[in-house]
Amino acid sequence: MAASLNPASSPFTQAVVSSMRKLYPESLADKSWDNTGLLLEAPFNATRRQKNSVLLTIDLTKAVADEAIARRDSIVVAYHPIIFRGLKSLTFNDPQQQTLLRLAQEGISVYSPHTAIDATPGGMADWLCDIVTGAITPRIPTENSSSSSFSASTSYTQPIYPAPQPSDPSSSSSTNVPQHTRHTILPSPTPTPEGMEDAGMGRIVTFAAPEPLTAIVDRIARGVGFPGGIPIAIPQGASVDALKIRTVGVCPGSGSGVLMKKSPLPDLLFTGELSHHEALAAIERGSVVVALAHSNTERGYLRAVMREKLAKEVEETWRAQREEWQEKQSQGEAEAEEGWKEVLGDASCEVAVSEADRDPYGIMVRRV
The missing domain is CATH 3.40.1390.30 (NIF3 (NGG1p interacting factor 3)-like)
Structure with a gap:
């Protein structure tokens, strides 16, 4: 069953979230301490929409956010949750909160699966x-x-x-x-x-x-x-x-x-x-x-396994979601809001792995 449309968020983002929950059920995460799921739901603007693309990363850093914004991705799937504890404010004084605010402004959502994977x-x-x-x-x-x-x-x-x-x-x-x-x-x-x-x-x-x-x-x-x-x-x-x-x-x-x-x-x-x-x-x-x-025990999985697995699932979910909406529209059960026909007529789908993401530690080999 395709996910129902929520005009507050990107339809493609919803397809990605639905696919992630199917592949890596949130019920398997260790909820005693972990914080998994849709952590940032960016508002959807059909007249200034993002591409139907996902960016996979282990850590959501400023560099990765810059990459997602430049690529115009709809959603970042960040393995590590950028939000672990409750927030009392969202300001530009904190670099991580700044990243979240920038992504929300650009219409890019954030999903974190962590221990579910x-x-x-x-x-x-x-x-x-x-x-x-x-x-x-x-x-x-x-x-x-x-x-x-x-x-x-x-x-x-x-x-x-x-x-x-x-x-x-x-x-x-x-x-x-x-x-x-x-x-x-x-x-x-x-x-x-x-x-x-x-x-x-x-x-x-x-x-x-x-x-x-x-x-x-x-x-x-x-x-x-x-x-x-x-x-x-x-x-x-x-x-x-x-x-x-x-x-x-x-x-x-x-x-x-x-x-x-x-x-x-x-x-x-x-x-x-x-x-x-x-x-x-x-x-x-x-x-x-x-x-x-x-x-370094996590990042290679994104390329070796997850990218292909998620791409197949999202493609199928996005197809089913588009067909469901088009069927409802043909029967007069869905309103053709401005920009939505173009959005749901776009069958494109891309899952990419961040090139900016890396472990904070590297090794410098001294030349003797």
Whole structure:
């Protein structure tokens, strides 16, 4: 069923929000602390409308807002909520509030899914599992790549995000994936949406036979875009080359609240960040930690999975919504308000990933 039209907001924005809620149900988000959903509903002006386009980002910064305004997007889907706590005012004194006011003025809405993407089967946590197991085969950058981290320089490094690869169980890369199982660490409370019984926070990958740590780290580097370095903590007295890994706990972002609750701990904890003391506690218990800086475990998912998935869903939802309105108009049940015929006659649909979005931390490689 297509979403009903609300003249206060962009019809295309409504199609995007409906699609996001279908792909990543808000009921799966951890509402005990998270703030997900439509955070900014910009007023719609049919005579000065935005393009039928979505901009995906992890963080909604001023640079990303500038990008969305220049592109004339209808909506920004920002993984991290720009509003976490209640606001007592909206002024230009605060940079984040300034961003929200500018977007509202331009008619651009903001939707944030956050932990709903973490928990959804096929979401961010499962993508990290695919990286760990080698189920994805990203392209390898050449030494001439402008953002390559292979040559030492004083440049501020940027990850090289892998191009999405088609899923083909019969391909040679799939047959080389080590035998393993995976399960959810913290299952979502029941009832879960139909077909999402495995939803929840974090995943445990268990290999049938222990894997070399070096092989797993190589897969992680390829999968998350060849960052300038891989921060890793190992038990004192251990050797990276000798360590074998049977179980891997994965959690995007800040994973301590999920991974550190496992007993015993997985052999490897793969996440965005752990505190100093949490990492110490993990290696003292014999585990390895790979912590990439918070959003480096998240950003690649937008390109590798989410862009294509959302584009297909939005295209279908937008088509159904337009057909519903046109049918009602032909039967005299919908008024042809100024500009709306042009809006709902536009079948175009685009989902793009921000080029301005990046983790606040990079690595500067000193030339010796």
